[in-house]
Every structure is written in C-alpha cells, then in structure tokens.
Amino acid sequence: MRVKTDSRRQAILDTAIALFREVGYERASMAAIAARVGGSKGTLYNYFKNKDELFAAAMVGAMEEQGMAMLNLLDSASDDVRIVLCRFGAAYLRFLSAPEHLSIVRTVVSEGANARLGAQLYELGPKRGAREMAGFVLRMQEQGKLRAGDPMIVGAHLRGLLEAGIYEPQLFGAAPDYEIEAAVALAVEAFLRAYGVDGPAVDP
Numbered sequence: 001m002r003v004k005t006d007s008r009r010q011a012i013l014d015t016a017i018a019l020f021r022e023v024g025y026e027r028a029s030m031a032a033i034a035a036r037v038g039g040s041k042g043t044l045y046n047y048f049k050n051k052d053e054l055f056a057a058a059m060v061g062a063m064e065e066q067g068m069a070m071l072n073l074l075d076s077a078s079d080d081v082r083i084v085l086c087r088f089g090a091a092y093l094r095f096l097s098a099p100e101h102l103s104i105v106r107t108v109v110s111e112g113a114n115a116r117l118g119a120q121l122y123e124l125g126p127k128r129g130a131r132e133m134a135g136f137v138l139r140m141q142e143q144g145k146l147r148a149g150d151p152m153i154v155g156a157h158l159r160g161l162l163e164a165g166i167y168e169p170q171l172f173g174a175a176p177d178y179e180i181e182a183a184v185a186l187a188v189e190a191f192l193r194a195y196g197v198d199g200p201a202v203d204p
Contacts, residue, residue, distance in 0.1 A: 002033045012044060012054070013049060013054075013058045014038055016028070016033050016058040017058045017104075018036075019032060019033055020055060020059075020107055021034065021107055022057060024107070025055055025117075026109075029145040030054070045090045046055050052117050052120065055117065056124055057119075058118050059108055059121060059125070063095075063098075063101055063104060067129060070095050071129065071132045073088040074088055076136055076143070081146065081196070082188060085158070085188045086188050089162045089184035089188055090180055090181065090184050092159075093163070093184065094160060096163065096166070097166065097167070097168075097176070102170055106171065130156065130159070131152075133153045133158065134153035137151040137158075144197060145197060146196065147194075147195045147196070147197060158187075159189035161188075161190050161191050162182065162183070162187045164183070165177035165178045166183055189196065
C-alpha cells in the first residue's frame with residue numbers, strides 16, 4: 001500500500017509540474033490537476049492541503065534528488081579543501097544550468113507577487129541548500145581548514161563567486177559568460193584567498 005501511495009503522490013506532482021509550467025500558478029487549478037491525473041479534487045487534498053502546498057512540493061521535489069547528490073559532494077573528511085570545492089562548484093553550476101532547474105526557477109519567480117508562497121519556496125529550496133553549505137563551512141572551520149566567520153555568510157560568498165557570470169545570464173535566456181571549469185577554478189581561488197587558512201587575513 002505504501003508503494004501505491006508514494007506512486008500516486010509522485011503522479012500528482014509530475015502532473016502538477018507540467019501544468020504549472022504550461023499555464024502558471026494562478027491559472028492552474030486543483031480541479032484541472034485532478035482531471036489530468038485521473039481522480040477527484042478530494043484525492044489531491046488527501047495529499048496536499050491546498051494549491052500553495054502542492055506548488056511548493058512540485059517545484060522543490062522536481063530537483064531534490066539532484067540537489068542532494070550535489071550537496072553530498074561537500075566532503076568534510078577530505079584533507080584537500082580546494083579539490084572538494086572545485087568538485088562541488090562544478091556540480092553546483094551544472095545543477096543551476098540544467099534546463100529543468102532554470103524552468104522551475106523562472107516559474108517560481110513569475111509568482112513572486114505571492115509573497116507567502118515565495119517565502120515558503122525559498123525556505124524549502126535555496127535556504128535549505130544554504131544551511132547545508134553553512135554546515136560544511138562550520139565543519140571546515142572547526143577542523144582549522146577555513147578561517148573563522150559566520151558560516152552562512154561565508155557560504156553565501158562561495159555561492160556568489162561560483163554563480164558570477166554563469167547563472168544570471170542563463171536566467172535571462174543568454175549564454176553564460178564563461179566556461180564552467182574556468183569559472184569554478186577562479187571562484188575557488190578567490191574564496192580560498194579570503195577564507196583559506198593560508199590566505200591573507202580578512203577583517204570581519
């Protein structure tokens with residue numbers, strides 16, 4: 001029964017993702033999603049209490065597996081922080097550059113007027129990833145492999161360096177300004193100059 005329940009939930013999510021991308025959040029209705037799945041609105045409400053919850057689950061769930069695989073590359077047991085960051089950085093930028101990820105982000109941003117929904121999506125997606133990165137930074141600091149500093153801010157600086165010239169152009173439908181491998185190498189170099197234990201001290 002568990003398998004059937006999980007399978008049904010995933011079918012609802014897959015259908016919802018397709019419809020949200022086609023017509024947007026406002027025009028997509030629970031009734032339309034139910035009709036495509038083949039069931040009643042009541043069935044949907046057994047899984048999701050409202051359209052906001054379904055939308056958030058659909059958008060976040062679509063990329064969760066890939067996102068967790070990427071975050072798992074943050075190996076705090078490795079002695080070489082540079083190698084870890086370069087591997088993670090390349091996976092992170094490929095994750096951000098994936099057409100399905102860009103499509104989901106554009107869909108979410110288009111619903112930005114719904115502040116409550118936007119905050120929920122941010123908490124489930126980017127903020128969750130930021131906390132995972134902060135946890136890695138903290139472990140590296142405790143092991144003496146990175147300089148002290150607020151782990152959330154340090155992680156944000158790493159993401160900003162990695163994304164520069166890669167992510168923003170693609171959100172607008174343009175080609176990235178740089179090749180991923182070259183961008184990652186320079187971003188990690190800049191990050192370690194600021195926060196690496198062998199780099200120059202940086203005032204907080």
